[in-house]
Amino acid sequence: MPTLAMLGPIELSQYIEFLDPSRLPEKIPKGQGGSPVNLLCRELLSRGWRLLIITISPDVQEEVILEGNNLKICVGPDRPKHARDFFAREREYLLKVLTRETPDIVHAQWTYEYALAAQASGLPHVITAHDAPINILRLNLIPYRIARTLMAYRVLSRARRVASVSPYIAQHIRRFMFYRGTDAVIPNGMPDNLFTRQAIERSADQPFTFATILSGWAGRKNGQVAILAFAILRRTLPDAKLIMFGYGHGSGEEARLWAREHDIETGIEFVGQIPYAKVMDRLAAEVDVLVHPALEESFGMTLIEAMALRLPTIGGKNSGAVPWVLDYGRAGMLVDVKNPAEVAAAMLHLANNVEARRELGQQGRIFAESNFHIRVVADAYEKIYSELLGEST
Numbered sequence: 001m002p003t004l005a006m007l008g009p010i011e012l013s014q015y016i017e018f019l020d021p022s023r024l025p026e027k028i029p030k031g032q033g034g035s036p037v038n039l040l041c042r043e044l045l046s047r048g049w050r051l052l053i054i055t056i057s058p059d060v061q062e063e064v065i066l067e068g069n070n071l072k073i074c075v076g077p078d079r080p081k082h083a084r085d086f087f088a089r090e091r092e093y094l095l096k097v098l099t100r101e102t103p104d105i106v107h108a109q110w111t112y113e114y115a116l117a118a119q120a121s122g123l124p125h126v127i128t129a130h131d132a133p134i135n136i137l138r139l140n141l142i143p144y145r146i147a148r149t150l151m152a153y154r155v156l157s158r159a160r161r162v163a164s165v166s167p168y169i170a171q172h173i174r175r176f177m178f179y180r181g182t183d184a185v186i187p188n189g190m191p192d193n194l195f196t197r198q199a200i201e202r203s204a205d206q207p208f209t210f211a212t213i214l215s216g217w218a219g220r221k222n223g224q225v226a227i228l229a230f231a232i233l234r235r236t237l238p239d240a241k242l243i244m245f246g247y248g249h250g251s252g253e254e255a256r257l258w259a260r261e262h263d264i265e266t267g268i269e270f271v272g273q274i275p276y277a278k279v280m281d282r283l284a285a286e287v288d289v290l291v292h293p294a295l296e297e298s299f300g301m302t303l304i305e306a307m308a309l310r311l312p313t314i315g316g317k318n319s320g321a322v323p324w325v326l327d328y329g330r331a332g333m334l335v336d337v338k339n340p341a342e343v344a345a346a347m348l349h350l351a352n353n354v355e356a357r358r359e360l361g362q363q364g365r366i367f368a369e370s371n372f373h374i375r376v377v378a379d380a381y382e383k384i385y386s387e388l389l390g391e392s393t
Helices: 013-017 035-046 088-101 111-122 133-139 143-158 167-176 223-234 254-261 275-284 301-308 340-352 356-372 374-393
Strands: 003-007 050-057 062-070 071-076 105-109 127-129 163-166 209-213 241-245 268-272 289-291 313-316 334-335
Touching: 003 035, 003 088, 003 111, 013 062, 013 071, 035 050, 035 374, 050 088, 062 167, 071 088, 088 111, 105 111, 111 127, 111 143, 127 167, 127 374, 133 143, 133 167, 163 167, 163 301, 163 340, 167 334, 209 223, 209 275, 223 241, 223 254, 223 340, 241 275, 275 289, 275 301, 289 301, 301 313, 301 356, 313 340, 334 340, 340 356, 356 374
Parallel strands: 003 050, 003 105, 050 071, 105 127, 127 163, 209 241, 209 289, 241 268, 289 313, 313 334
Antiparallel strands: 062 071
């Protein structure tokens, strides 16, 4: 079996079952997260691929190597303030491992340091584009994003084979990033156990509950519009509830401070960042509708998670990949998420219409399983891997 090198951010705890327990260090590095990378790697391992994962982690000072059956993970240091030199040391480490391990083909995640190392190696490779650098820069004009955008330009102007996670990203990199290589759209995938789970039937005496899951406050995540829309909704449905999950939305964090300052925090539970499994448990048990007010999404895994649970969703009609993920309104409601009154109207419509909720929930589930199941994603990448292996012989 050939060796596939996967370069990207991962959460190392997701690989414990694949590693040799007798060779595990006392403390396993945490990693950088990378949910879509973890899910793809786990699926590939289950299919028998020989996998070399090369990554970096902020809690590593010297290289850590973990091994198991058909799996080797090499973890290097991830410095603070690395954007100042365009991740030079991190890229040096990634390239050093590629040169040392000599995999047959390479798959680099994101169009930044991992992709630059893959290109420098000269090995057959594919790059997955997960975001729209220019649009992110417009919404976050800070030095870090400027450096990242320059890195993406260098990667994409030279890339020959890129898989974009949505048509929105594919269009963006061609229009703004000088990409002229082959076209492929392969979304992020979700695991089978998500699709075998369903939301728990809620009793009529429970308050109608909305939720948001946002990885950051304000900016392109646009959480303040969800709060404003909920305040409008409560004039008609005073017993309604909003649960806000994610970084920046905890009890003492920016979202609550903003809501308190505007005197509109009543009815909102500011949960903040909690483990993923607990978020999913609460979605399944307590939530009737997911509201996703983000101004821009390259994909939208939060939407897929709700759709898999048959929860109706509300998203932005101009929010990047969101219309595509919601099948252009057939698998979720699309609104102007810059307009709190329009968001509130959609929330009220779903709260008052059982049949609309059931229909959107069912269509969302069907569309998500057909298009975003991890087996569909892995099948698409295996075709590319086969082509790369043909090029290497």
